[in-house]
Amino acid sequence: DVKVTQSSRYLVKRTGEKVFLECVQDMDHENMFWYRQDPGLGLRLIYFSYDVKMKEKGDIPEGYSVSREKKERFSLILESASTNQTSMYLCASSRGQARTEAFFGQGTRLTVV
């Protein structure tokens, strides 16, 4: 089974903290994605990566950065967490071909207080 693992299911951080959300996939997928999910807004793409060290901004990259030093790991970084970044964060991975299925992690519910 394909597995996409996010490091935490629930996380509480303070305003101004630097926050790392980690995602690891075990199927040698080329593409990895970070989304945030908010009620009524669906899944909004923050960043995605199509290869090691390669990244592209999604629709809402402000306040976030990413790192992909190894093919299996894609990290989302909140440089200085703010309360409006309280959300559900979902990581996904897929093969490089566009027709292929994306596999998702269980999500991280992040609360910034």
Added chain:
Amino acid sequence: AQTVTQSQPEMSVQEAETVTLSCTYDTSESDYYLFWYKQPPSRQMILVIRQEAYKQQNATENRFSVNFQKAAKSFSLKISDSQLGDAAMYFCAYRSQGSGSRLTFGEGTQLTVNP
């Protein structure tokens, strides 16, 4: 940029009945893929069905089928013989042809199945 719109935030259906969830998208491309994903209360997203834009035939997976209207940029999901386990958030998604392309989702439709 491509956009995906789901205009029904919530839908409900009686068990064993049929329900249709709507999705429209905007793109200038001719080659792309469309998907429906399901997110149950467990939060684990799973693929329901996929449609290739170059195929005229509508995709079908058991009780799930799509009505793909390329000219109208419409991609609806029909669930037949609804079951309690179908209750979930359903997301429509778009991905353009080519490797390394982004995967864009709609706002989602929360489906309730009434016994």
